[in-house]
């Protein structure tokens with residue numbers, strides 16, 4: 001059995017069973033430290049909307065990658081098996097899109113098992129040492145980097161210069177889309193239903209007041225038929241929101257679906273398979289009130305998307321102040337109650353909720 005003298009006899013971890021989240025102490029499974037294991041000790045965790053969806057069971061869990069519950073993290077490699085290619089002490093984050101053989105991130109230790117090739121994709125080195133102080137989550141940024149890269153590939157564009165981009169939803173995803181679209185040369189306009197996220201985006205200096213509007217403004221004549229790209233980044237991409245997005249779109253525009261879809265969802269109703277378009281990252285023509293639109297989407301991310309995210313942060317720190325997306329920091333003890341309340345919509349935070357683990 002591998003020697004792991006610095007590891008404890010027990011550790012705290014979370015379980016999600018039948019919609020109930022609990023935190024408990026478990027014996028540390030030293031026999032799980034194998035040649036194909038990377039053990040991560042998280043410093044910081046993020047709560048994602050997908051975590052809340054899994055608590056209430058409103059998310060389809062893909063079998064190839066497993067549940068997302070506890071996937072946003074930054075931590076240190078506490079043990080690296082001989083066949084992993086990693087070393088103890090490396091600063092890393094997780095790509096949850098690679099293998100289901102991993103334990104939840106909402107814990108003092110996270111076990112990731114896989115072949116060297118899988119681990120090379122699933123555990124991503126973090127080059128930004130300052131992330132421990134100015135905390136941000138690489139995974140949601142990598143997903144946006146990936147999504148806009150796919151958008152450009154699907155539309156054969158090299159950038160968004162001169163394009164008017166509308167974003168529905170000013171959650172963490174919508175705001176990050178706006179930052180990146182602006183960096184790619186677009187003028188972003190964000191629409192958000194509730195006041196709290198609109199105020200947060202402006203207070204944090206992420207958007208100028210004139211860049212963000214109430215969702216009801218999307219119906220105003222000056223916004224109709226205007227945008228070259230409309231990104232739907234809300235919790236769920238409902239038909240009503242996709243209709244709003246289509247109204248905003250100019251003839252020939254791209255409707256880009258990022259927010260949740262489920263198996264069997266179609267848009268326009270009964271027409272394009274929007275869930276497959278999002279998950280398989282396709283582009284298909286659709287029609288809306290006589291307008292020709294292209295329905296496209298993106299899902300997940302790869303290691304190179306993380307690396308591109310780190311490069312963007314390093315080279316353009318002012319364009320990507322992602323640490324400002326955080327609106328609450330809590331301890332692991334407080335996590336089960338908070339995530340349960342967020343999932344039940346008793347509690348809502350305009351930005352990211354970060355869990356700080358004791359050093």
Ligand SMILES: NC(=O)c1ccc[n+]([C@@H]2O[C@H](COP(=O)([O-])OP(=O)(O)OC[C@H]3O[C@@H](n4cnc5c(N)ncnc54)[C@H](OP(=O)(O)O)[C@@H]3O)[C@@H](O)[C@H]2O)c1
Pocket residue numbers: 048049050140143168169170171172173174192193194195196197215233234235236241257258259260261298299300301350351
């Ligand atoms: N494709 C991918 O790879 C990928 C990756 C990560 C996440 N996602 C998707 O992105 C979604 C958003 O993530 P997030 O981190 O930005 O979540 P978030 O921070 O919780 O934000 C959710 C946003 O959705 C809006 N919203 C919720 N219900 C709405 C409704 N009925 N009508 C209008 N707006 C509504 C919220 O507006 P209010 O302020 O008005 O509540 C808020 O702007 C997730 O749910 C997930 O499905 C996709």
